[in-house]
Amino acid sequence: MxxxxxxxxxxxxxxxxxxxxxxxxxxxxxxxxxxxxxxxxxxxxxxxxxxxxxxxxxxxxxxxxxxxxxxxxxxxxxxxxxxxxxxxxxxxxxxxxxxxxxxxxxxxxxxxxxxxxxxxxxxxxxxxxxxxxxxxxxxxxxxxxxxxxxxxxxxxxxxxxxxxxxxxxxxxxxxxxxxxxxxxxxxxxxxxxxxxxxxRLTDQESCKRYLPLLQHHRPGPEDFVLANQGRQFWCESYWMTIGRDKQDNERIQEMVRDDDYMFWLKMHPGPTGLGRNITGSPWPGKVLQSAAALVGHYSPRARKCLRKVDVTVQHKGEQTELSVWPGPDLEGLSWAEPVWDQDAARGLFAV
Ligand code: SF4
Structure with missing residues (x-):
């Protein structure tokens, strides 16, 4: 006491x-x-x-x-x-x-x-x-x-x-x-x-991070904590967080849950990526490939090497390696940062 x-x-x-x-x-x-x-x-x-x-x-x-x-x-x-x-x-x-x-x-x-x-x-x-x-x-x-x-x-x-x-x-x-x-x-x-x-609920920069969470998922507090970190990307209902610097990468690593996907570049310095699985099913291969490409895109060294780069993906303790061209679009899938949409926010709780 x-x-x-x-x-x-x-x-x-x-x-x-x-x-x-x-x-x-x-x-x-x-x-x-x-x-x-x-x-x-x-x-x-x-x-x-x-x-x-x-x-x-x-x-x-x-x-x-x-x-x-x-x-x-x-x-x-x-x-x-x-x-x-x-x-x-x-x-x-x-x-x-x-x-x-x-x-x-x-x-x-x-x-x-x-x-x-x-x-x-x-x-x-x-x-x-x-x-x-x-x-x-x-x-x-x-x-x-x-x-x-x-x-x-x-x-x-x-x-x-x-x-x-x-x-x-x-x-x-x-x-x-x-x-x-x-x-x-x-x-x-x-x-x-x-x-x-x-x-943060009065700050547009934060609210645009929360909006897709509320649209796609019944989030818990840990999801909002993750949404406060790094760069945020969404592709349909797939959600990625990518560290902007060493501190972000460390924080993101501390937030990993068992069902999350972790991404990092094998041969180049670059960010840590965390894919939070809110769909309840394993991510399809092409989504994993495009998420790996997105992580590669935020490594200047990987982008400059002008060839495919290896990205390690960890899920439930298992590691696999994917070879991808760095970029935000791959296999017809496109990752984008969330934007604030006032009408969508108004529609969230409309009866
Ligand atoms: S939701 Fe409104 S009242 Fe509550 S902490 Fe934020 S600004 Fe203050």
Whole structure:
């Protein structure tokens, strides 16, 4: 048991690592209350490696929670309140995190929950009507305090009962950052993190990697982690990840599952390729040949040698060798990097 499992707190907070989440905790800590910040982690958000640094720099008490499996399940089942501009299910996401937090209240003896939301700052999850939906759905009626916008919102139980002095809470709204910066100065915060801490589901570059996964397959968290790596290629329902550098190659090698296909060049320096078998059947020979050719294509030395190159393919512990012309097209099969398609994303969960 760590000290955090036995310590008791007045409040639990959603802690993304962004400035607003830091300020919301500071605002409550300032009133002499103990707050534990929960840092949710999944393939899309979370940076648990930074926890210790944040604790030290901002004087916070934090706990990382890996919610990958449940979160991916929520996303893949079609979020009830829909998606934002890209693949971000912001309303369902907030509800999900708040429900998880609510479930931990008793364990930490906490009486209320804090979130760093600011009214009117975000188009989807932070509009006034959305805030009320989130509150109701999360089963946190009366218990969710948003210290940065609190004076625009009805008093919560902690305020009404005098545990928190409402007069010391903030009345921030809108997209400006002036008031947050002033608060940061007040709390001597000199290391200002990027707003909101970053979420890959709001990043088009990441979302275009996830889209084919959601179209072809019922993915698990490990699939999204793999989709975050290297270069991504799809050919019908066949999926390849190819390392861009040594670090990518090492990471990709760590992600290999028993049913995956690994590719590497026998005689030339080049990338590692990983073919994830999402079809459930062994890849046909011509698909393996074209995937091997694709791996060869990303080795400048193999391309320059102007003859066929040998690629080793490993599957279920067995190795075979294929001799191929390097290139992204072979045997009528063509590998392409995914592109973002807004309509396809909208159609994903259409009933
Ligand atoms: S931006 Fe990402 S982490 Fe934040 S609420 Fe939306 S989906 Fe959740």
């Amino acid at each position: 760590t000290h955090k499992e036995i310590d008791q707190y007045h409040a639990l907070a959603l802690f993304s690592g962004g400035l607003d989440s830091i300020l919301s905790i500071k605002t409550i800590q300032e009133q002499g209350l103990k707050v534990l910040g929960l840092h949710f982690c999944s393939p899309f958000f979370g940076n648990p490696q930074k926890l210790e640094h944040w604790e030290k720099v901002y004087g916070l008490d934090l706990l990382a929670l890996d919610v990958s499996r449940e979160y991916v399940q929520m996303l893949c089942s079609g979020p009830e309140f829909g998606l934002g501009k890209l693949l971000n299910p912001c309303i369902d996401c907030k509800i999900f995190m708040l429900q998880k937090t609510r479930d931990l209240l008793d364990k930490y003896g906490a009486e209320f929950v804090i979130s760093g939301e600011v009214l009117g700052q975000r188009p989807m999850s932070q509009r006034r009507d959305a805030l009320f939906v989130i509150l109701k759905e999360a089963g946190l009626k009366d218990l969710l305090l948003r210290p940065l916008s609190a004076r625009h919102l009805p008093p919560t139980r902690a305020e009404r009962e005098g545990l928190v002095d409402r007069g010391q809470l903030q009345a921030i709204s809108g997209r400006g950052r002036k008031e947050q910066m002033a608060l940061a100065r007040k709390y001597n915060i000199t290391e200002i993190p990027t707003p909101a801490g970053g979420c």
